[in-house]
Amino acid sequence: MENLLEFFSFADPNIRYVTLGSVLLCSSAAIVGCFIFLKKKALVGDAVAHSVLPGVCLAFIIAENKNPVLLVAGAFLTGWISLVAIDYITAKSKIKEDTAIGLILSVFFGIGILMLTWIQGSGIAAQSGLDHFLFGKAASLIGQDLIVFGTVSIILLAVVFLLFKELTLISFDGAFAQSIGFPVRGLELILTTLTVLAVVTGIQAIGVVLMAAILVTPAAAAKFWTDKLKVMIILAACFGAVSGVTGAYISYIAPSMPTGPWIVMIISIIALVSFFFAPKKGIVNRLIEKRRIQNQITEENILKLLFNIGEADEDYFKARTIKDIIQRRPFHVSVLKSGLSRLKNQGFLEKENGYWKFTEAGKTKGQRMVKLHRLWELYLTEYLKIAPDHVHEDAETIEHIITPELEKRLEEKLQYPKLDPHKSEIPYNN
Amino acid sequence: MVHQVEDAVLEIHDLTVTYNKKPVLWDIDLTLPKGSIIGIIGPNGAGKSTLIKSIMGLVPNSSGYIKVFDKELNKVRNKVSYVPQKESVDWDFPASVLDVVLMGRYSKLGLFKRPRKADREVALDCIRKVGMEQFLNRQISQLSGGQQQRVFIARALAQEADIYFMDEPFAGVDAATERAIITMLREMTEKGKTVIVIHHDLQSASEYFNWIVLLNMRLVASGPTALTLTPELLQETYGGKLTLLAEVGNLMEKGEFPTRDKR
Incomplete structure (x- = not known):
């Protein structure tokens, strides 16, 4: 109880930053997730989430420390490569998309775990806490880390705001968008990039394993409550924010507890409540x-x-x-x-x-x-x-x-x- | 039996389209006249949708070229409207009737800009034209199949284009609505617009269209309705596949052959 009061009085600036950061990244990921959900690319989000791990490890091996800019760059790189690989396999072979996703997800994640294990055995001094990238630790979201991940989140929000009409159209009717001369390939590239970036924002606070849940679950839950896209996006953002705050709180009272699973627990409860009790649906x-x-x-x-x-x-x-x-x-x-x-x-x-x-x-x-x-x-x-x-x-x-x-x-x-x-x-x- | 016209609104020259390397349209050559309402007719798998999609640049052409208003499509896109098949989208998408019809204005708006009041009014007007005004804010999944089709037609009207390509706009539409829409399309052609419709019902075709394109993987006929809707030509269109053509197509699908020789 004391903890609760102390946390929610936000007297400690660190608590303020951690909470702000968690809310920002969970809600921006949820907003991007709405379009991923509507475009029926939820599994792709999961594949990206797992595929950023080797990039994170690679960045660490090169820099020998946890420089957030490098980590973002590394995660972005392998996340991107995984998506290109899925597209390439689907287009050029007889393998269907679901198989390609499963293949890429496991191969990339496997390589990531291999690298992580190697780092742990290598004796690089700054490695402590690297395992947080698997399941997340919101309490470490301060200082430079907050600035970097927060900036990425704000970029996500800005792009979605600017391209709202375009992203909506390609999610609903891509062929029509192309027929009126919209640069559909470019817009899809942007949405793909947003997906990767949304995953990247969460690598520290939520961890790569469960980031896909934050991407897609709020959107799925919000869809139960409304038939209006704007309302759905706002709801998803709120659901994301609530789970973000809770995650930050858990991480504060129990520092050794991984944050990602808790955030996912909260968002899953919201989704279950929506699934059972939403009016009409x-x-x-x-x-x-x-x-x-x-x-x-x-x-x-x-x-x-x-x-x-x-x-x-x-x-x-x-x-x-x-x-x-x-x-x-x-x-x-x-x-x-x-x-x-x-x-x-x-x-x-x-x-x-x-x-x-x-x-x-x-x-x-x-x-x-x-x-x-x-x-x-x-x-x-x-x-x-x-x-x-x-x-x-x-x-x-x-x-x-x-x-x-x-x-x-x-x-x-x-x-x-x-x-x-x-x-x-x-x-x-x- | 292919009639060519002067000053064609649409010119297709030696078009071959392949799907997974298998040709689905062979060497189509046709021109269509301005201000007419044109029916594309043929059996299932004849390549009707593919023809329209390739005109709209949605599927790549293996050879040949297409000119709309004597120009490349990309130069005249804002004069061209496309109504996809209703099944091509997920109607559970969170959008209202008005939202979808407003999408027809996006080509006029371009990127980044939000719909203005004028766009809204055009959209409302088009919704009225298809008789959907009492469903303005209804979520699109709560419409019947025929109503969804009308929403798509309203969206096309909102584009204020000069040539319209409609992929089975009457699928699931009741007879009275179908008639009302045809009357409206005919009025549009009287004002110089051109409407091209993929249609299934041979009975009504002769009444609806003043130009007919008969298609079955190759162009069987293109010309005024009276000259094309003849028993002989219909027999040629529907009288089974050309087996030799189909088998060559299958070989091309399996082998690593190019569709066209490189020169």
Whole structure:
């Protein structure tokens, strides 16, 4: 608790810098990630993230220290080479893109680990902390490192801001962009470069292994909440920022703890929450919606059945028992009971001493369902030429879907027919 | 049966296009007249889309050249509009109808600039022309197939071009909308624009188009509708592949042959 207060009071300038740096690089990577995600290049991002490791090691071997400018240059170089290699393999051989990505990712990462191991055995004095490049350490994001990685992040943001329209267009419809004479190859080159740079910004704070998650997960999570690109980008940036701050905090209270996995944990939780609970597109919402529709179907089926029974008895308002209903149609008893009590609450049915009967509104609604069922059967036989004994099942489903507007069109198209294909009367209001 | 015209808006000279080294279009030679509505017709795999893509410079040509308004395409791109097949993009993209139609203005805007008020108004006008005004801010994945197609047509109209290439613009569009769009395209041709449409339905072709291009890996015919939509020429277009041609193509795909001899 004390730690928490101390951290979030931002009294210590180092904490300020580390937090600022983490937020900046996580959100800029998330923004670039939106375009990578929309262009369906998420795996490419992962390949780049792993492929920068040999470059980082190479820079270290040459400089014998952790000069951030050199590290960025080295990481950029091998990240770039990996992308060119993937493109080349895909274009010039029979190997498909997914295989090429897997190949390049593992080969480059393997070489990187080999070099890292060699450095650790070489006795170069400044090597301590080099392993942070695998899983990251946000707390080391101060001084010159912050300036270099922060600058790269700001460059990323500036380029995306300037080329927003162009990047959007090539992500949506590359062929059209080319047809109006936009330099699509150049723009794709820029997006590729942005991808590599976004990965490079994270090598210190997040580490190369997990950088791909920061690139793509915020975008994937944001897509659940909105259908507007600008909102999606802002959301992704916020998600990135939140995980960045958390990462910085963890790195502050537990210096020996790698930051990357923590940041990825946070962003994954955000993604999972979005996946389950986002309005409209979330899983939970869709389950609730499915449930609502199932209930509606049960209710409408009960009303329809009561109307059918009433039709046969020529008494629509006679009270019925649950047994009467189940005899006509094999409802699950529990489903039927809960359906009946919902209908009572909605005012479509009344209950007296265990007997159920229509209210006026209930009868009207039951009548409408029967009408829709029979109209649809007629439509199928007349317009789709389906045999009368094959139309019932179809109508059982469609009767619940037809909107009042479609109902009107159906009636007009069939010209208010009197009988359905089975010679039952179609009941109209009035 | 290839009619050549004077002052052609489009001239294709000896065009061969290969895909994975296999020729899909052989030696196409044609010219198209200004101010007409032109249907490109042929069976599946005839190379109709490839022809349009190669005119737009989206696939490389192995030989020959293409001139639009007697110039190279790159010099007149802002007068040329292209409607790709609807399936070529992911409609789950986070964009509204207006966003997509505004893309039609990008060629006028050039790089870096944001759409201005005037662009917005042109876009709105084009959306109205295709009858989509009540869906202005609807996300594009929530449109029916026919509505998505209309969005693409509106985007093309927003380009205010002089020649339009449309790859199956009527796929998934209901009959009434199709008719409305054809009427609108015809009005455009009366104002001197040229519209080239890949079309599938032979029934309506004779009514819609005043010039027909029949294609099946090679050019079968190009000319006024009355002279080209004849049973003989249709038989030649649809009456099966030329097997010898197809087999040579397969050999070229497998071997390391160049498409054209180097001179």
